[in-house]
Amino acid sequence: MAHGLPIRPPRQPVHCSASARPHIVTPAAVPAIRPDGLTMTNPHAIPRSAPARAAESLYQRHRRFRSARSRKRIDRVVFAPERIRQAELDRIAQLVGPDATNPDELRPLLEMLVAARFSQKHVRTVGDWITALQIGLALVGVRPGHRVAMSSYTDFSHVVAVWRLGAIPCFVDIDDANLQVDPQALRLRFRTRDGGPIHCLLLHHLGGSPAGVAAAAAIAREHEAAVVEVVWGTMPPRYGNRPAGSVGDVVCINSRPEGSPNRRSIAFVGTDDDRLAERLAEWLADPASDDWPTAARQFGASFDPDTRRPDPLAVTRTVIQLENDDARLPRRQEIAATYNAAFSGFPELGVPREQASDVHTWNLYPLQLNCNRLPVSRKAFRAALEARGVETRTHYLPAHTHPALRIVTGEDDPCPVARRTFAREVSLPIHDQMTDEHAAFVVQAVVDVVCRASLRPETLDVP
Known part of the structure; x- marks a missing residue:
C-alpha cells in the first residue's frame, strides 16, 4: 500500500517448457506511482483496483483541462472589460489602504494632471456628470429659455443637463462621414431666428473622434455663441497639435470613457478664462451664491452636497486611469x-x-x-x-x-x-x-x- 493505493508486488519470472515461450511479468509492468498518489497510464499495466482507476481518470481529466487552458481558445469577446485587473486592484489597495494618502488629498493632484493633459489653466472636480454639464453651461451664460445647439446623435445625459437648466435644446443634423455636427446644417440653425437666437453650442467628441469639432466651433464664433466641449474619458482626442477642450470656452470631462462598464466616475469642469474660474470656485464652495440657484432651481437644477463631493473610490480609480x-x-x-x-x-x-x-x-x-x-x-x-x-x-x-x-x-x-x-x-x-x-x-x-x-x-x- 502506497499513498492509499494498492499495488501488487512484482511476480517472479515463470519458466515454462522449452516449446513454450517464457511469460515474464517484470517490474516495468507495474503502474508507476506519482508523488501525489495518482497512477500514470501504462497499456501493459496489470489490472488495478477501483480507487486506482478512479484516480487515474481524475488525473487524465485534469491533464485535458490544463491542455485546453494552455491553448487559450477564444469563444467570446465582450464589448467592455468586465473585471478589474489585478494590478489595478493592488494599486487601489495601495492608494486607499490604512497607510495610504487620504483620497480627498488626491483631488488637487488629480485636477493638476487633468489640467495638464487637456491644456487647461483651471480644472475642478465634480461628483456627478449631469451636474458638471449644468455648471459648464451656466458658466457660459445659459439661462432658462435660452437655446442650445447640439447634435441629435449624442448621449441623452447632455439633453437632460440642458433641460434641467430650463434651456431649450436645438438639434442639429450630423455629417454621415464623421458622425459629427454637419457644418451646413449648423449654419442654417444659426441663421434661422425662429424661437430666438442660439446662445451656446454643445460639442460632443463622439467615440473619441475630433473630426469636425474645430470647424463647428469656428461657425459658433462667427455668430457670437459660446462653445462648451464634452469629452468622455481622460485621454483627450487631438486635432493637430491641440487637445480636446482648447477650442471651447469650457470643457466638461467625464472620467468614464464611452462604452466602458457603468462604474462610479467623477467629472471635471475646465476653462482657461480666469473670470469663469473664479465663478466656478465660488459655486462649488457655496451653492447659494451668485445667480445660479435663483435662475435654475425652479427647473430642478440645484447643487447637492453629495454631487459636489466626488466619491473617494472614484477619485482613486481616476488616478489609476490617468497612470495607464x-x-x-x-x-x-x-x-x-x-x-x-x-x-x-x-x-x-x-x-x-x-x-x-x-x-x-x-x-x-x-x-x-x-x-x-x-x-x-x-x-x-x-x-x-x-x-x-x-x-x-x-x-x-x-x-x-x-x-x-x-x-x-x-x-x-x-x-x-x-x-x-x-x-x-x-x-x-x-x-x-x-x-x-x-x-x-x-x-x-x-x-x-x-x-x-x-x-x-x-x-x-x-x-
Whole structure:
C-alpha cells in the first residue's frame, strides 16, 4: 500500500517448457506511482483496483483541462472589460489602504494632471456628470429659455443637463462621414431666428473622434455663441497639435470613457478664462451664491452636497486611469487599424474615417451597415454576431425622436441623417484588454456574417 493505493508486488519470472515461450511479468509492468498518489497510464499495466482507476481518470481529466487552458481558445469577446485587473486592484489597495494618502488629498493632484493633459489653466472636480454639464453651461451664460445647439446623435445625459437648466435644446443634423455636427446644417440653425437666437453650442467628441469639432466651433464664433466641449474619458482626442477642450470656452470631462462598464466616475469642469474660474470656485464652495440657484432651481437644477463631493473610490480609480492611459491608447489604435484594414474591402460595411493630422482615442468603433448591399436587418446582424460570441452595442438613439422633445422643438424630423445612421450603426468591441487573437476573432465573425448574409441569408443564424 502506497499513498492509499494498492499495488501488487512484482511476480517472479515463470519458466515454462522449452516449446513454450517464457511469460515474464517484470517490474516495468507495474503502474508507476506519482508523488501525489495518482497512477500514470501504462497499456501493459496489470489490472488495478477501483480507487486506482478512479484516480487515474481524475488525473487524465485534469491533464485535458490544463491542455485546453494552455491553448487559450477564444469563444467570446465582450464589448467592455468586465473585471478589474489585478494590478489595478493592488494599486487601489495601495492608494486607499490604512497607510495610504487620504483620497480627498488626491483631488488637487488629480485636477493638476487633468489640467495638464487637456491644456487647461483651471480644472475642478465634480461628483456627478449631469451636474458638471449644468455648471459648464451656466458658466457660459445659459439661462432658462435660452437655446442650445447640439447634435441629435449624442448621449441623452447632455439633453437632460440642458433641460434641467430650463434651456431649450436645438438639434442639429450630423455629417454621415464623421458622425459629427454637419457644418451646413449648423449654419442654417444659426441663421434661422425662429424661437430666438442660439446662445451656446454643445460639442460632443463622439467615440473619441475630433473630426469636425474645430470647424463647428469656428461657425459658433462667427455668430457670437459660446462653445462648451464634452469629452468622455481622460485621454483627450487631438486635432493637430491641440487637445480636446482648447477650442471651447469650457470643457466638461467625464472620467468614464464611452462604452466602458457603468462604474462610479467623477467629472471635471475646465476653462482657461480666469473670470469663469473664479465663478466656478465660488459655486462649488457655496451653492447659494451668485445667480445660479435663483435662475435654475425652479427647473430642478440645484447643487447637492453629495454631487459636489466626488466619491473617494472614484477619485482613486481616476488616478489609476490617468497612470495607464498612455499605455491603453496604442492598444485601441492597433485594434482600430486591424478593423479598418479588414472591413475596408467590403462594400457592405462602412468604417469610421479619421484624418491623418488628428488623434482618435477610439472609445467606440461605430461600424456602418450598407443596407442597400446587405440583405439583413441590423437586429439580425447583431444576433448573428452574438451567436458567434461577439457582443455588440448601438450608439446613439437620436434625441430628437423622444416624444417630449419633439413637442418642445415643434419639428417632426429635424435630423434625418442621424435617424438613418442610428438604424444601421453597430459598435464593435474595442478596449485595451483585447489581444490580437480577440481582434482576429471579431474580424472572422463579422466577415463570416457578411458572407453568409450576402449568399444565403436564411443560414445567417447558424454559427
